[in-house]
Amino acid sequence: MYCFLRLSVLLVGLIFSASSYAANAVQPLTTADDLGPKVEQPIEFPHDRHAGDAAKGGMQINCMYCHTYARRSIVAGIPPLQKCIGCHQSIESVRETPRIKKLFEYWEAKKAVPWKKVHDLPDFVRFNHERHIQRFVFAQNKPVQEACGYCHGDVKTMTVARRQKPLSMGWCVSCHQKDHPVDATSTKTTHGPNDCWQCHK
Amino acid sequence: MSITNLLENWSDFRQQHPSDDRPHREYKWAMSIDLDACTGCNACSVACYAENNLPVVGKEKFAHGHSHHWIRIERYWDNDGREFAxxxxxxxxxxxxxxxxxxxxxxCPVGATNHTADGLNSQVYNRCVGSRYCNANCPYKARYxxxxxxxxxxxxxxxxxxQQLxxxxxxxxxxxMEKCTFCVQRLTVAKSNARSEGRSVLDGEVLTACQQVCPTGAISFGNLVDPLAKVGKQWMTQQVELNKDKQAKNAAEEAAKVRGYRILEELRTYPSVMYLEQLRESAI
Structure with a gap:
């Protein structure tokens, strides 16, 4: 009889410790289920070459150099073709590569590059880039690539960007529930809003 | 949404009628409608259709009592013996x-309609299962x-x-179920802009669609917490208070100078819309 009791106590304890361990373990940034579909872009834009680390041949360009609206608007913005040409007209070394040739074809035809949307939220969701960038990059002084990476994953290692996170409501809320310091030096923390109408329109 | 979060922040999730120990912090959106200025032109209703993508149901369904006007003009005929014209x-x-x-x-059986921290009554379409209980319980019949x-x-x-959608x-x-949102899409934009500049939303910075088009300026809308807001001044001069169920206008005979009242206050719903009684003679 006591033997059974002991066994059950041990089992309960084991399950409890295992579950609490699982909750504390570092979650992987991306699981296979969260990966979005592969999006075929008109030009295979190499994010790794532009934003990647210098050691890996990247240019370490700030995300907000091209996605310039992220800090001051609801949308992050796809850069206009002028922005690409602005640099690439004076980069002779890659001028004859197939992707850049294609880029200049669009430029000479005076047509915008028809980029496809990768991170597409449902129509009933209101997501504001400005609020998140102002909070994490400007108030908390987080590195830009880290702050963008909370939702977009490690874009500097990708060629064509692909959705890395589930972007579901539960996933948004899991971060809104956490304590975030109000700025870089303060110990005061706040939560993200948990009011339905803040995100649902 | 975890249970612990729900229990710890219960007061944030469940905003009820205002009390002294839990006032509105930053915003309390409110409206006042001057019935003396209202000519019943229906411009507010039309503007609401345009702003909020309201469907037009057509003559036949309207005759069956179906409609989607989030703001409607109720018409009360005078009974003084005169005929229609x-x-x-x-x-x-x-x-x-x-x-x-x-x-x-x-x-609401699924919690699809909640109170926001700004004092709005929110309706979350994704959560609504269409029990229509809220509609049955609304004394103002303002839900569609x-x-x-x-x-x-x-x-x-x-x-x-x-493109006009x-x-x-x-x-x-x-x-x-759907209903008036106090143009929450405009409020969100105004609040975000104000926050980027490190201030609160100024009075007159955000207009609801109905207020924007009202040709006689009968509708005022603003933040009741803001002491400079026109709507708050109107509430104050009319001695209408948010957390009372009987206002000065109806409290005493001699206080007949004020015109402000809220509809069906005795039900203790504590509405955010104040009406100013009509004094002039009826329009013909």
Whole structure:
């Protein structure tokens, strides 16, 4: 009889410790289920070459150099073709590569590059880039690539960007529930809003 | 949403009628409608259709009592013996009153209608299952149910007229309840802009669609917490208080100088819309 009791106590304890361990373990940034579909872009834009680390041949360009609206608007913005040409007209070394040739074809035809949307939220969701960038990059002084990476994953290692996170409501809320310091030096923390109408329109 | 979060922040999730120990912090959106200025022109209703993608149900369904006007003009004929052409009428724009203690919120089986921290009565379409209990419990009959998917026919908006639809407002599907939101899409933008500049929303910075088009300026809308807001001054001069169920106008005979009242206050819904009584004679 006591033997059974002991066994059950041990089992309960084991399950409890295992579950609490699982909750504390570092979650992987991306699981296979969260990966979005592969999006075929008109030009295979190499994010790794532009934003990647210098050691890996990247240019370490700030995300907000091209996605310039992220800090001051609801949308992050796809850069206009002028922005690409602005640099690439004076980069002779890659001028004859197939992707850049294609880029200049669009430029000479005076047509915008028809980029496809990768991170597409449902129509009933209101997501504001400005609020998140102002909070994490400007108030908390987080590195830009880290702050963008909370939702977009490690874009500097990708060629064509692909959705890395589930972007579901539960996933948004899991971060809104956490304590975030109000700025870089303060110990005061706040939560993200948990009011339905803040995100649902 | 974990249970611990729900229990710890219960007061944030469940905002009820205001009390001294839990006042509104930053914003309390409120409205006042001057019935003396209202001419019953219906411009507010039309503006609301345009702003909030409201479907037009058509003559036949309207005759069956189906409609989607989030703000409607109620018409009260004078009973002084005069016949139609000479008969006077009074008008009253009726919209969701965004009650502080809303009867609709307590009865929703799935919590699709809640009170926000800004004092709005929110309606979350994704959560609504269409029980229509809220509609039954609303004393103002300001909630509208989607019995059909709209538009019911193709090509309702021939090109380029579909451009007039508002991308900031969801198109509600069949089987959900909808109602006036105090143009929450405009409030969100104004609040975000103000926050970027490190201030609160200024009075007059954000207008609701109905207020914007009212030709006589009968509708004022603003933040009741802001001491400079016109709407707060109006509430104060009319001695209308948010957390009272009987206002100065009705409290004593001699206080007849003030005109402010809220509809069906005795039900203790504590509405956010104040009406100013009509003094002039009825329009003909």
């Amino acid at each position: 000479d008969q006077g009428a009074q008008f009253l724009p009726m919209l969701c009153q965004h009650c502080e203690s809303a009867p609709c919120e307590t009865v 149910f989607n019995w059909y998917d709209y538009p019911t026919t193709d090509n309702v908006w021939p090109e380029p007229m579909e 508002n991308p900031d407002v969801t198109v509600r599907g069949k089987g959900v």
